[in-house]
Amino acid sequence: MRADLHTHALSSSRDSRMTVAVLAEAASAAGLEAIAITDHLPGTDFAAAERECSERGITLIPGREVGCALGHVLVFSTDRGWLAALPPVVELPLVGDRNGPVAFVWAHPAGWRVGGAMAPPEPSRGASFMHGIEMLNGERLWQDRGVEIARSLCDELGLAACGGSDAHDAGSVGRCLTEAPEASDALSFIEALMAGAVRPVLSKRWAAANNIDYQRADLIGSLE
Numbered sequence: 195m196r197a198d199l200h201t202h203a204l205s206s207s208r209d210s211r212m213t214v215a216v217l218a219e220a221a222s223a224a225g226l227e228a229i230a231i232t233d234h235l236p237g238t239d240f241a242a243a244e245r246e247c248s249e250r251g252i253t254l255i256p257g258r259e260v261g262c263a264l265g266h267v268l269v270f271s272t273d274r275g276w277l278a279a280l281p282p283v284v285e286l287p288l289v290g291d292r293n294g295p296v297a298f299v300w301a302h303p304a305g306w307r308v309g310g311a312m313a314p315p316e317p318s319r320g321a322s323f324m325h326g327i328e329m330l331n332g333e334r335l336w337q338d339r340g341v342e343i344a345r346s347l348c349d350e351l352g353l354a355a356c357g358g359s360d361a362h363d364a365g366s367v368g369r370c371l372t373e374a375p376e377a378s379d380a381l382s383f384i385e386a387l388m389a390g391a392v393r394p395v396l397s398k399r400w401a402a403a404n405n406i407d408y409q410r411a412d413l414i415g416s417l418e
């Protein structure tokens with residue numbers, strides 16, 4: 195199963211230009227099997243999102259994007275109530291009552307701005323809690339050495355590489371994906387993330403539809 199693991203919708207991501215319905219429609223148009231909604235703020239209506247997705251045959255993987263000492267972290271769980279209540283900034287590891295497994299992915303590790311300056315990745319701030327690293331982030335594919343830095347962090351830390359669009363508008367949905375060959379639903383996708391049984395995929399289909407030709411040797415390995 196392939197999923198866009200990083201998308202933002204209104205109203206729990208105020209910087210998004212998509213409602214959940216628009217996001218689900220864009221995912222359907224892009225031919226996606228699954229998407230994660232990873233809002234910045236608490237309150238995502240996962241039940242409504244699930245309806246919009248399942249009407250279109252898309253699996254919803256409940257998620258959040260939270261800030262912590264490490265930078266931005268994507269959190270995935272089937273415990274929607276627990277996820278929806280997470281504050282925007284947390285301290286790792288997340289403790290508290292929750293049901294089922296939780297997967298953590300270090301989002302855009304080379305792209306965390308603090309007061310205008312780029313904060314260099316500092317794994318000692320909590321990378322030991324991560325299961326994967328977002329090597330392909332749709333918003334930052336063109337960032338200087340971002341993909342390379344993420345890839346070497348994966349090697350250094352022994353973590354699986356992932357991909358997500360970081361989509362805030364319909365046209366960006368589906369550009370970067372994560373493939374979990376064994377997964378068939380949200381729970382098995384989360385388990386695959388935890389086991390490192392995933393890989394990043396840069397969507398050739400999205401690139402062709404948007405007339406983008408990636409002349410980038412570092413991306414060729416993940417274009418499909």
Ligand SMILES: [Zn+2]
Nearest residue numbers: 259266301302
């Ligand atoms: Zn982020």
Ligand SMILES: [Zn+2]
Nearest residue numbers: 200202259360
């Ligand atoms: Zn994001």
